[in-house]
Amino acid sequence: MDLLGDWWTPLVLRELVYGSERFDDIQAALGVGRNVLSQRLQRLEKEGLVARRKYQDHPPRHHYLLTEKGRDFFPVLAMIVRWGDRWLDGGKGPPVLLRHKSCGRAIHGEMVCSHCGKKFTRDDIAVETPAGEPITLEDRVSAIARLNASKSRK
C-alpha cells in the first residue's frame, strides 16, 4: 500500500494498461498535474513496475512501458472495474467493456480459488499467520510497528 501511494498510482497504471506510452497522453487522459504524474512515474520506475525507453534524443523524449511486474497488477484494476460496475454505475451501465478475445463476450473478472477453482468470498477464507495460526489484532499491531521501525531506519 505504501508503494502505491495515493490513487493516482493505479490510475497511472490503468492508463499504461490501456496503452498510453507518452507522458503528455497520460497527463491528458488523467487531468493530473505534471509534477504529480512525474513523481508517480518515477516511483513506479524505481519499484520496477514501469520501464522508461528513450525514443528521441533532441529534445529527449521517453516512452513509458509496463514491466512484467506492472502488467501483473492488471487483476487488481480489473477487480476495481468489476466492483465499480456493480456498485457505482447509477443505472447508466459500465463506462467501459472488457471483451474477452478468446470467448468473444463482454465479461468481468471473477475471483476463484487457485487450488480448487471455486468462487469464494471473505466468509470462505480463514486469515492465518504463516505458521497457520489465526491472525489476531496484536499480530497486525506489531506488524505495523515493525514496518514503521524499518521505515524510520531508512
Added chain:
Amino acid sequence: MDLLGDWWTPLVLRELVYGSERFDDIQAALGVGRNVLSQRLQRLEKEGLVARRKYQDHPPRHHYLLTEKGRDFFPVLAMIVRWGDRWLDGGKGPPVLLRHKSCGRAIHGEMVCSHCGKKFTRDDIAVETPAGEPITLEDRVSAIARLNASKSRK
C-alpha cells in the same frame, strides 16, 4: 478511485475484513491518526460500504461493520495480496495466509473470465466503449473532462 481517496481507505477496509469493529482497534492496527481514520470511516459510511452501530450509550460507542457493498470489495484486496505476495515478498514469504475453508489449502485469488471461466491477462482483453468500439485516448480525455465538470457543479 475518487471514492477510495488515498490508500488509507483500502487499509481501513482490510481491517474491517479482518474483523476489527472498534475504532480503537482499527486505529491501533493501522497506526493511523484519529482524524484521518474518522474521516475515512465517515466517507465509507456515506458511500454505503460501512454501517455504524451503537453498542453503548454512556459514553456513546459504535461498532463499524461492512455492508454487502463493503464486503464485495474483498476481491480487490485479495488481488492486492496476491500481487504483493508475488512481487514484494523479498524472499520472506507471505505475511498472511488465506486458507480456503472448503478445500483446506492456503490459496490465493485467481482471476478468471465470468463467462468462460478461463484465466486471462490484459493481453486477452479488448477494452471497448459501451457501444463496442475500441476505446481511444480521446474517449478517456473527454470522460475525465465530464467528471471534473460534474464535480465542479456540486
